[in-house]
Structure formats: structure tokens, C-alpha cells
Amino acid sequence: MFDTPLFASPGVLALGALTGLIFGFLLQKGRVTRFDVIVGQFLLRDFTVLKVMLTAIVVGGTGVWAMHQLGWVSLHVKGAALLANGLGGAIFGVGMATLGYCPGTGVAAIGDGARDAWFGLLGMLFGAAVYAEAYPWLNERILKVGDLGKLTLADAAHVSPWWFVAALAGIAVTVFALLERWEHRRIA
């Protein structure tokens, strides 16, 4: 924006748009653009969010780690700062339980016809501006506490990432089987 054009190149924007189009389509078909589904997850009565996210992590992780080992892709690991990750996550959970959408599903919910999601979007924009003002203060006191750099669980444990991918796949299949049994019994 400053010292540069406002828009990225048309090719980059087209790829982003195509990704968003598919992502938004999937989110709506998965019903995670719905308040009842998001809040239902936190109320432990609808496990759609967990099913979608765990499946995406296992399927996505399998392909991305395979491509990474072949040297085809570089990773985009965000740096760990444990206080900021944990405290920020806790604050995020409170906001998400109140709003009923997360940032991505909130924008998708607008397309899905949710009127309240427009106010959620206004809140998100306002919140981002508030955060920018708070940033110098937070950066001094919170953001650097527990800084571990761009660490993965595999690095931390000094093992192959495939152990973690396999463990996550095993956990996912077990949890899904238990959930399906529990849901089936609840309806019966």
C-alpha cells in the first residue's frame, strides 16, 4: 500500500480468488458457516468442526509433508511464542463462542446469508485497528515471552514428522469412530 502499488499482480489475485472460492464453497457445504454448528462444537453437542479440522489436518499434512520431503515445497511454520499463542488462543475462543463464526467462516457466513456475520466483520475490522494500537505495548510485555522460533513438534521431539502424522491419523480415526457410535446412539 505504502511505497508500492495497492494491488498485487493479477495472477496472484486470481489464484487467491480461486482458492477462496473453493474454500468458501467447502465451508458452506460443511455447514461450518452456521452459528449453531460452531457454537454447538463448543457446547459439545455437534462435532462437525472437529471432524472437518482433524480431517483437513491429517489429509493436508500427509500431502504437504510428502511434498516437503521431496523438496517440492517449503513450509510456512509460524514462530512459537508460547504466552502469545496460548493467551491469544484463549481470547480467540471467547470471541468465537460469542460471535459464532471464526474469521474465515464469518466471511463465508455472509455469503451464506447470515445477517449477524456482517456485524461480526465490522467487529473484526475494528478489533484489528485496536490491536494495531495495542501492538507496541504488547510487543514489549507479551509477544516475546516463551519465544521458541519456528519450531515443529517433530523438531521438538527430535523424531520424523511422520510419527506425528501417523499418530494424528490414528487419533482421528479412533475419535471419529467413537463419535459416530455416540451420535448414532443419541438419535436412536
Place this chain on the structure above:
Amino acid sequence: MRNPLTMTRWSPYAVGAGIGVLSWATFGLMDKALGASTTMVRAAGMIEGTIAPDHVRENAYFAKYLVGSPGVEWQFALVVFLAIGALLAAKLGRSTRQPTVPDVWRARFGPSRALRFAGAFVGGVVMIFGARMAGGCTSGHGVSGGLQLAVSSWTFFGAMFVSGVAAAGLIYGLGAMGARKGA
């Protein structure tokens, strides 16, 4: 077999697998990871920048995303098209619009639309503040960071889930916890 595009709802496993495969494409073809919340910073900075450009340029946080890099970039286009993709999916599936005041909210706070809109606004403020402190949201940390086994992302994910469950219990009442759908 019915055309999947016109089905109202897909299996959450199919949707999750689809998002996983989409991640292969963003990493492999675009050298990017799915995310959403950074766009809120860029959008807020661009809006604020129309009124107070010097203030935005001098703010260390806005500067990270807006000085020397375009405001409307890959993720910005992604976020705008999230709404269009969802609109397309809803139209093709003829899915019914959700009530403006959802049942769970109504049971606790009554039928006021203004109160629901105010709640959504406040929730949005709090949520994005947390996302920016943590360095990502359910997409950037949850899906993209989770699949990369990032320590930052799994810390975020755990804290977000525990806090969300506790907050939902407080906000909507413990009686709503674990209840049957629609009960």
C-alpha cells in the same frame, strides 16, 4: 447418484479432505498457506489509511503488512471470494438461510436482533484481537499450522478449544452443554 454440487450438505469428512487437498495446492502451486485473519489487519489499515495515512504508516503493526507490500494481495482475494464461494454453494444447494437470531442465542438472550448484532460485533472485536496476538486464526493456525505440526499452532488450538468450551458454558448456560441437537 445425486449431483454433489446441488446437495445441501456434505459429509464433514469430505469437506475436511477437500480443505486438506486445497492445502496441497496452496503449498505446492502458490507457495502459500490458507489463512484469513491477516486480511482483517490489511483491510482495517487501508480503511483507516484513507483518513489518517501518516498514522497508519507510522504504526509498527500496520507497517509490517502495508509498507512496501500491496494491501490487496493473495489472502485478501481469498477472503473476499470466501463469501462468493459460500454464496454459490448455498444457491446450488438451495439451502435455507439461518435465522438472524439463532435458537441457542435466543434461549439465553431473547429475540432481539439488535442484541444479537451487538454480540456479533463484540465477539468479532475480541476474536480478532486474540487471533493477532496468537499470530493466526482457525485457518492459519488451526488448519495450516496444525498440518505443519507447528508448536505455535497446537498451543493456539488447545487454548482456543478449552477457552471456547468454557466461554460457551458461561455465555449460553451449562444447561445447553451436551444437549441433543434441537432439544
